[in-house]
Structure formats: structure tokens, C-alpha cells
Amino acid sequence: MERISKAAFRRLPRYHQILSAYESVGKEFISSRELSEILEINETLVRKDMADLRIRGRQNQGYGITALRVRIENFLGLQEITETLVVGAGNLGTALATYAGFSQYGLKIVGMIDSDPDKVFSTVGEHTIHPVSRLGSLIRKRDIKMIILTVPLAAAQEVTDVCVEAGVRAIWNFTPCELQVPPGVKVRNEQIIGGFMALSYYLKNLAAEEGNEEKEA
Amino acid sequence: MERISKAAFRRLPRYHQILSAYESVGKEFISSRELSEILEINETLVRKDMADLRIRGRQNQGYGITALRVRIENFLGLQEITETLVVGAGNLGTALATYAGFSQYGLKIVGMIDSDPDKVFSTVGEHTIHPVSRLGSLIRKRDIKMIILTVPLAAAQEVTDVCVEAGVRAIWNFTPCELQVPPGVKVRNEQIIGGFMALSYYLKNLAAEEGNEEKEA
């Protein structure tokens, strides 16, 4: 399997999104310089990332936008559909379940789960809310490998255990819980408050920082 | 002003959250070893981070949990209130505006903004939705330094320009747009899809990865 550095891996979503934006306005090529300016990183670093992805550019033109976008998608496995359940039908779960942008990345939400009897069997957009008692059987029936976790903190570990027991291998964790999982199960923490903390630090140190700001902490 | 490395800075939210969790069950001390196991990082790295924060531990006991939590909060400026507007009252904006957890970090939402006349002057929880025409004046009137941006991609840059013009210095960006801002304005991108991409890569390479997984990409 191909290998790129962890740091390069983290840059792929941003490359992908810039490429999509440029593609949608009909641009065909983009130079390492343009990419580096948008991302505010070094130009050489962009070329190195491309080399790691085994993408060749053209002299005087740059990199083919569509080819590069498709390369990133294939590298990340986005061309294959990933079926998932949204576990927790609160505000955030509802926002994620109704977000139209996921389908272009192969992410397909096949149902929602909630413990509240008043919500169960109602629908959110086109998704039915199932009772938490059916969580395990739904995962098994559809062979679901990933769940989106948006339950309250207190329920997070318990729900995770059920999912892992049923065969889930990846957890997209929107709760502020440091989940315990066995080896072979990957957790991605979206600790949203971290973003605010970085901005708070910046704002509270504005006077001291003035003159040496950076866009990315 | 105190300085810590970028990498250490990114770990602060996770330290903070673990400390809060331990504190809420009445624990008073935590060792570098415990922290390192929860975060799956090296024990020495935890001690180095504590040293950088000028926090001293106690032999045989570890670090005082409350003191450490308060230290991180002060370092990040969380003890001071940050007033903000949620710009874009869609599903995600609504979810963020109604999230109760922000107040403990000093984050105070003082209003919402939307361009849809059907939404304007209605309320979300305790927040009133104002028309986008009042965005600049609201920012000036309340001297708002940060906004939460959840508008559609196509409106993101335009709205940003209005906010920056009115004096905003920090943008918590939930849109998939690489915003252009002048020096002195900080953008924090919450490119949520990036989380899914990391999990997709993991799932699609499970067979090849089997046996050398990591929890963090």
C-alpha cells in the first residue's frame, strides 16, 4: 500500500477541496505555487506531497486538477461507498444526517439511532430513527463498519462498546469523550471545542501578537 | 507571553477535557503515565508539555488536576468571555447555537444571522435571528471579535469580508471555503470532511493494515 507522511495525509482534505473548487469553475491546471499560497505552506512542500502521491506535473503548467483530485479520492478510498449510522439524533446528529455534501465523498447515511422513545420511528429528512435496542442488529445486518457518534458524553462509551461488539471498525466521534476501544478499531475525534480554544488564545493575545500573526496555529 | 510548541498547543484541548472528566468524579491528581495512556502518546512528552506550561508535579502523586485545568484555561484565555455571532442559521448553525457546552469555555453566542426572510426575527433557543443586512452594525455595536461561520460555500467569502471590515479578528470557519483574509485576522478551519477521509482511508486499507493499527492518524 502507498505510504505518505502523517503530515501530508492531513493536508489531503484541503488539497481536495481546493481542487474541487477550481474544477467547478473550469480550471484545468494548478501550480505548486498557487496551491502553496492558498494553503499558506511552502511551495516545495506541495511538490513533495505530489511526488509522494506519485503525481507528475507538467513544466510551465502545473498539475492536472481532475487527475489530482481523482488520485486523492482513490488514495483515500472515497470511490467506494461507506455506509454509516448516525448514533444520536440531537441537533448535531440531525445536522450531519441532513448535510447534502457527504454523498460526493461516498459517505452514505443509512439510518439514525436514538434512545428517546418520542423520537424513535420518526424521520429526519429521509432517514428513519431506530431505537438504540436495534443498534447492534442493524450494524450486523448491513455489515456497517463505521458510525457517526453524536450521543451525550455519558452514553458515549457504552454505545461505542455495543458498536464495536457488533463489528464496527471506525468511529467518527463528535462527543468530548476519549473512547476506549480495542486494537483494530480506529477513533477519529472531532473535538470541536479545540477550534475555539485556538481562536480564544489568539484573541486574548492580540496585543502581544500584533505583527507576527499566522493563519494556522 | 508564554510560548509552547504548536504540537503541544494542539494537545491542550484534549488534556483539558480529560482533566474535566477526572475532576468531575472527584480525582485530585493524575500522573504523566495516566495522561499518556489515555492520549496514546509518550509519557515523557506529557512531562515536557507540563514543564512548558510551567506546571510542577508532585513526586509519587502526579499533577494536581484542578490546578492544571485552570492553568490551561488561563493560558488559552478561557476565563474571559468571548462574545460571538453565529452567521448562518441552517442545521449546523442551529446545532452550534443550542449547544449548552460552550458556556463553560467562556464562549457566549449573542445572536444569529441569516439571509432567509422567513427565518429572520424568529428565534433558535434563546437566540434571535437577525437579517444579514445588520451583520456589520451588530459586530460594531457589540465590538464582536469572533464569528462562527456556517453559511453556504457560495456566501462564505462575501460574509467574511463584511465581518472583517466591521472589525472581526477571528473566524471559526465551518464552511469548506479557504477564506482570504488580511493579516491580523485568524481563520480556524473546521473541515469536518477531513475526519471522514481519515476513517475512509483506514477502512479501505484494513486488510493491508491488519496488525499495525494506530488510534490517531
Add this chain to the structure above:
DNA sequence: TAGATTGTTAATCGATTAACAATC
């Protein structure tokens, strides 16, 4: 051609880890 741009290597920089002394 001159200019623009890629691709690669070596040097530098920054972050992590190993080793170990200090101490309760």
C-alpha cells in the same frame, strides 16, 4: 532564448523519545 515551473537532494528545523538523575 528566457522564463516558468517541476522534481530531487541535502541541510535545517522542530518534535519526540531515551536515558537517567533527583526526590518524595
Add this chain to the structure above:
DNA sequence: TAGATTGTTAATCGATTAACAATC
């Protein structure tokens, strides 16, 4: 005391950048 743990330095590792050759 022995064991547990912090704190610090030096070594290592990984990521970024500078320099520059290649080429359209």
C-alpha cells in the same frame, strides 16, 4: 529502604525548506 514518579538533557526521528538541476 525500595518504588514511584517528576524533570531535564542529549539523541533520534520526522517534517520542512533551501538550493539547484532539469525541462518545456
